[in-house]
């Protein structure tokens with residue numbers, strides 16, 4: 200190829216690339232997509248669709264303001280999305296449909312906003328505080344995903360809410376009943392609806408168990424002298440950090456609820472593991488036990504009148520939970 204021809208070709212290639220980039224609608228106030236042009240285009244489609252709902256738009260704006268970018272990656276069969284605070288990155292699974300990715304994006308974008316005020320894993324917090332935070336972060340992200348997809352349904356984009364009902368049945372079940380009669384008209388209606396959705400998350404024992412497992416696993420992988428467990432937050436503080444709504448909070452219930460049995464029980468297995476960890480800390484580092492563990496009761500095993508094989512049943516609940524979006528503590532290891 201002669202020099203002038205080569206220059207001309209480069210010119211054409213350059214213009215083609217510029218054209219593609221210009222045509223990826225990176226709405227700078229809403230989202231910043233990364234990856235190939237095809238990825239960016241797909242992300243733009245998903246984010247633009249989500250942004251039609253006021254809640255989804257707000258979630259995207261908050262994530263963008265916190266400096267997050269959005270990428271696509273194949274995340275395996277059980278994970279729909281990640282939010283990675285260390286890298287300021289939201290990853291959506293490339294293998295799922297846009298309909299599924301919509302509420303996942305609302306969910307992960309909400310995590311991005313949460314991480315401005317709370318860590319994803321913090322071995323300084325005592326166990327009760329850490330579990331209240333972990334659960335509340337997930338419940339809040341799901342409440343946002345539920346409201347965003349409901350708003351889209353009201354605008355005629357119905358698939359994301361159907362998907363949400365499939366992935367978060369215990370939330371959509373109570374949320375749907377709460378908004379059925381008079382919809383969501385005022386800001387107060389919206390706060391009540393978010394509270395109902397938030398609370399509904401705690402009805403799914405399988406999902407709670409998955410987040411407990413992740414937390415206990417992270418503690419076990421932390422050098423024992425760093426497992427301080429001596430910082431405490433009240434349930435009021437947890438609500439005000441996580442359930443943010445404009446300058447205040449949407450949570451209309453009593454924050455103390457987070458400390459009650461339905462909200463704070465753990466499995467026998469996880470309690471045993473944590474008790475062992477207390478013994479190890481005492482033996483190796485002369486550290487005193489975390490008294491907050493005593494306030495966390497063991498959850499009774501779920502029983503079914505139709506099925507004697509409880510272990511099998513618990514396992515299937517857990518399998519379902521694994522298809523849910525997870526907060527990622529160790530992105531690089533789990534990817």
Ligand SMILES: [Zn+2]
Pocket residue numbers: 306310336337340524525526
């Ligand atoms: Zn999550």
